[in-house]
Amino acid sequence: xxxxxxxxxxxxxxxxxxxxxxxxxxxxxxxxxxxxxxxxxxxxxxxxxxxxxxxxxxxxxxxxxxxxxxxxxxxxxxxxxxxxxxxxxxxxxxxxxxxxxxxxxxxxxxxxxxxxxxxxxxxxxxxxxxxxxxxxxxxxxxxxxxxxxxxxxxxxxxxxxxxxxxxxxxxxxxxxxxxxxxxxxxxxxxxxxxxxxxxxxxxxxxxxxxxxxxxxxxxxxxxxxxxxxxxxxxxxxxxxxxxxxxxxxxxxxxxxxxxxxxxxxxxxxxxxxxxxxxxxxxxxxxxxxxxxxxxxxxxxxxxxxxxxxxxxxxxxxxxxxxxxxxxxxxxxxxxxxxxxxxxxxxxxxxxxxxxxxxxxxxxxxxxxxxxxxxxxxxxxxxxx
Amino acid sequence: xxxxxxxxxxxxxxxxxxxxxxxxxxxxxxxxxxxxxxxxxxxxxxxxxxxxxxxxxxxxxxxxxxxxxxxxxxxxxxxxxxxxxxxxxxxxxxxxxxxxxxxxxxxxxxxxxxxxxxxxxxxxxxxxxxxxxxxxxxxxxxxxxxxxxxxxxxxxxxxxxxxxxxxxxxxxxxxxxxxxxxxxxxxxxxxxxxxxxxxxxxxxxxxxxxxxxxxxxxxxxxxxxxxxxxxxxxxxxxxxxxxxxxxxxxxxxxxxxxxxxxxxxxxxxxxxxxxxxxxxxxxxxxxxxxxxxxxxxxxxxxxxxxxxxxxxxxxxxxxxxxxxxxxxxxxxxxxxxxxxxxxxxxxxxxxxxxxxxxxxxxxxxxxxxxxxxxxxxxxxxxxxxxxxxxxxxxxxxxxxxxxxxxxxxxxxxxxxxxxx
Numbered sequence: 085x086x087x088x089x090x091x092x093x094x095x096x097x098x099x100x101x102x103x104x105x106x107x108x109x110x111x112x113x114x115x116x117x118x119x120x121x122x123x124x125x126x127x128x129x130x131x132x133x134x135x136x137x138x139x140x141x142x143x144x145x146x147x148x149x150x151x152x153x154x155x156x157x158x159x160x161x162x163x164x165x166x167x168x169x170x171x172x173x174x175x176x177x178x179x180x181x182x183x184x185x186x187x188x189x190x191x192x193x194x195x196x197x198x199x200x201x202x203x204x205x206x207x208x209x210x211x212x213x214x215x216x217x218x219x220x221x222x223x224x225x226x227x228x229x230x231x232x233x234x235x236x237x238x239x240x241x242x243x244x245x246x247x248x249x250x251x252x253x254x255x256x257x258x259x260x261x262x263x264x265x266x267x268x269x270x271x272x273x274x275x276x277x278x279x280x281x282x283x284x285x286x287x288x289x290x291x292x293x294x295x296x297x298x299x300x301x302x303x304x305x306x307x308x309x310x311x312x313x314x315x316x317x318x319x320x321x322x323x324x325x326x327x328x329x330x331x332x333x334x335x336x337x338x339x340x341x342x343x344x345x346x347x348x349x350x351x352x353x354x355x356x357x358x359x360x361x362x363x364x365x366x367x368x369x370x371x372x373x374x375x376x377x378x379x380x381x382x383x384x385x386x387x388x389x390x391x392x393x394x395x396x397x398x399x400x401x402x403x404x405x406x407x408x409x410x411x412x413x414x415x416x417x418x419x420x421x422x423x424x425x426x427x428x429x430x431x432x433x434x435x436x437x438x439x440x441x442x443x444x445x446x447x448x449x450x451x452x453x454x455x456x457x458x459x460x461x462x463x464x465x466x467x468x
Numbered sequence: 469x470x471x472x473x474x475x476x477x478x479x480x481x482x483x484x485x486x487x488x489x490x491x492x493x494x495x496x497x498x499x500x501x502x503x504x505x506x507x508x509x510x511x512x513x514x515x516x517x518x519x520x521x522x523x524x525x526x527x528x529x530x531x532x533x534x535x536x537x538x539x540x541x542x543x544x545x546x547x548x549x550x551x552x553x554x555x556x557x558x559x560x561x562x563x564x565x566x567x568x569x570x571x572x573x574x575x576x577x578x579x580x581x582x583x584x585x586x587x588x589x590x591x592x593x594x595x596x597x598x599x600x601x602x603x604x605x606x607x608x609x610x611x612x613x614x615x616x617x618x619x620x621x622x623x624x625x626x627x628x629x630x631x632x633x634x635x636x637x638x639x640x641x642x643x644x645x646x647x648x649x650x651x652x653x654x655x656x657x658x659x660x661x662x663x664x665x666x667x668x669x670x671x672x673x674x675x676x677x678x679x680x681x682x683x684x685x686x687x688x689x690x691x692x693x694x695x696x697x698x699x700x701x702x703x704x705x706x707x708x709x710x711x712x713x714x715x716x717x718x719x720x721x722x723x724x725x726x727x728x729x730x731x732x733x734x735x736x737x738x739x740x741x742x743x744x745x746x747x748x749x750x751x752x753x754x755x756x757x758x759x760x761x762x763x764x765x766x767x768x769x770x771x772x773x774x775x776x777x778x779x780x781x782x783x784x785x786x787x788x789x790x791x792x793x794x795x796x797x798x799x800x801x802x803x804x805x806x807x808x809x810x811x812x813x814x815x816x817x818x819x820x821x822x823x824x825x826x827x828x829x830x831x832x833x834x835x836x837x838x839x840x841x842x843x844x845x846x847x848x849x850x851x852x853x854x855x856x857x858x859x860x861x862x863x864x865x866x867x868x869x870x871x872x873x874x875x876x877x878x879x880x881x882x883x884x885x886x887x888x
Binding site: 110112120133134221224225226227228230231232235291292295297298300301448449450451453 | 518521524618619622625626704712853854855858859
C-alpha cells in the first residue's frame, strides 16, 4: 500500500454514500497476482464497502519492448515477435503485420494465400473467443464451460500444429503470402471441425444464455454507450455490442474478406450480456466464413514475388485488421533500410482497457471481475 | 463386563439420555471417525465427479483412480509451513480455525443416525443445531479480521452478512416443519431431532409431502438456504475465488487451512442432516407405509449389502479395464483389494441371525447416510453447473424471495394445522 496514493491522487473519485456511519474508504490492489485479472493487470480499486468509487489500471508488468525490438530487426526477423503480443490470437497479429509490410512494399499476396490466411485467421478468432468464453465464465463462477471450450479449442490448435508445427505462437504467414502449402487433408480437417463445433456452440449457449444467475450477473453490468466507445476508441465486439456496426472485415476489406458472405452481429444495450451474445454470434459467423473459404479455395501460388532482402522505400504506412479483440493496427515507418525505423502497434486490448474505469464506477467488486472478463484483454498485448 | 458397559445395551435410549459416559464417548469417537472418513471420501468424490462433469479424469496418479489423493493432500497440508502473517492478530488468527472446526463438529451431538444412534437427544435438538452451526460465522469473521488484510476482510464481511440473512429463511422453514410435528393425535409438538423423525413415522408421511406443496416449499427454502449457509456454489461469495483470492482464508496455509476445509465439509454434512431429519424422514427407509409388510421389510433390508456389492462390482470393473502394463501392477492390486474390501463389507451387511443381527442394525444408519449422500451429490452438481451470485443479488434472493415465502409457508402450515 505504499504507492497507491500517488496513483490515485489525480483521480476525481466519486463521493461515498452518506450513511449514518462514517464509512471509511478501502483501497485495495487487485493484481498483479490475482486469479481474475487475466495475467498481470493491476487494478487499484477505491471502494466504499463493496461499491467501486474509482479505479486505476497499472500496466507494464509484461512489457517486453516489442516495438523497440522491431527497430533492431529486419522486417522478416520481426515477424515472429508479433505473435507474442496477443498470444491467444497469434495468427491475427501475424496477418496484420504481414499485410502492413506488403502494403509498404506495394505487393499483394496471391489469392490462394489470402484464402489460407482467412481460414486460419477465422479459426484463430474462434480459438480466441472460446478462450474468452471459458475464462469469462470462470471469473463469474461457472467452472464447467472452461473445460468444454478448451476441449474444442484443442481441435483448432491441432489444425495449426499440423499446418505450421506450432500451436500457439504460430508464425503462420510470411511477408508476401504463406510459407507453407496446406498439408494433405487440410480442407477435410477444417470441414470436419466446422461440422464438429457447430453443435458445441449451442452447447455453450445452453449452459449460459438462459441461465438465471448468468443473466443476472451480466445484464446491465458494465454498460458503455456507443458515444463513449467512439470517444475512447473502443473497437471490436465491445463496440458492436453498443450498437455500432463497425467491422474492418466489411468496412475496409483486407485479405479475401470481400469475397465472403457474412453478417456483423450487433446488439443495442452495450452491457456484458450483449457482448457475450455478440461474441457467440461472431463464432457462428466465423464458421460461415471458414465454410465458404474452404469450399472455394483456389489453386495457384501461395507466395508473391518478394525481393530476397526486404528494403521498402522511404515512407510510412498504417494498416489495421479486425483482430478477435478489435482493431489491430500497425504503423510502420521505413527509412529505406532493411530495418523498420519505427513500428507502432495499436493493440485493441490496450485501447479497450481504457473503458474499464468508466464501466465499473458505481458497480460492485464482483462486477469489476465481470467487466475485465468481458473486455477480453490479453496482457501480452496491453503491455507489448 | 462391568455393568456400566453392558447396562446401556439393553436400553432403548441414546447414551446421553441413559447417562452412560462410556457409551457417549464411544459414540463421539465413532462420529468423529465417521466424519473424518466422510470428509476424505467427499474430497475424492467431489474431485472425481466434478472432473467427469467437465470432460476430464480428475486425480489418477496417487493410488488407483486417485483413491489415495486425499491422504496425500492431507499429508502435504500437515507438513506444509504454517504461516502467520506478521501483521496478523496472532491469538485470534490461531483461534479462528479451531473455533470453526469445534462448532462444525459439535452439532453432530444431536444428529440422529437412528432411534438410538445419537450421542444424546435434547428436547431442543434442532435449536441446538441451528444455534451452534450459526456460531461458525463468528470464526469466519475472526479469521477475516485477524488476517489484517483486505481480501479476507471483504470475505469475512460477505460471510457474516450472508450467513446471518440466510439463517432467518432457514429458521422459518425449520419452524414450519416443527409445527408439523404437533399435528398427530395427541397434539404435542417436539423440537427433539429424534422426536421429529418419530413424528413423521407416526403421521405416516415425510414432512416434505405433508400439506402438499407446503412441506415441499419449506424444504426447498431450506435446501437453498443451506447452500448459502455453508458458502458453497452458487453462494460461495465469501471465498469467491475469482474475486477475493480465497476470501476469508486467503492468509491461511497448511494445517490451519485444512481445518477450514474440514469445517466446511462437516458443516455441509451437518446441514444436510438437518434437512434429512426434518423433511426426508431421517433414518426411516423409503415407503415405510405404502410398501409395508414382512416381504418389503426384507427386500429393503437387503439394500445396504447390495449397495456395497454394487460398489465392489464397479471397482472390479475398473480393475479389469486397467492396463496390464507392469507400471500399473500395484495400482491394479490395490483397486482389486479395495473392491474385495467393499464386497466383504457388503457380505457382512447381509448377516442376519438371532445372535448377531447386523442387517437389521445397520438399516437406520444406512438410510440416513444414503439420504445425506444425495445432498452431497447435489452440492457437487451445483458446483459444476452454476455461476456465482453477486452480493446484492444474493441478499435479494434471501430477503425478498426466501423470507416472504418462508413466512407465507409458516402461516399456511399453521392454518392447515387448525383445519385438518
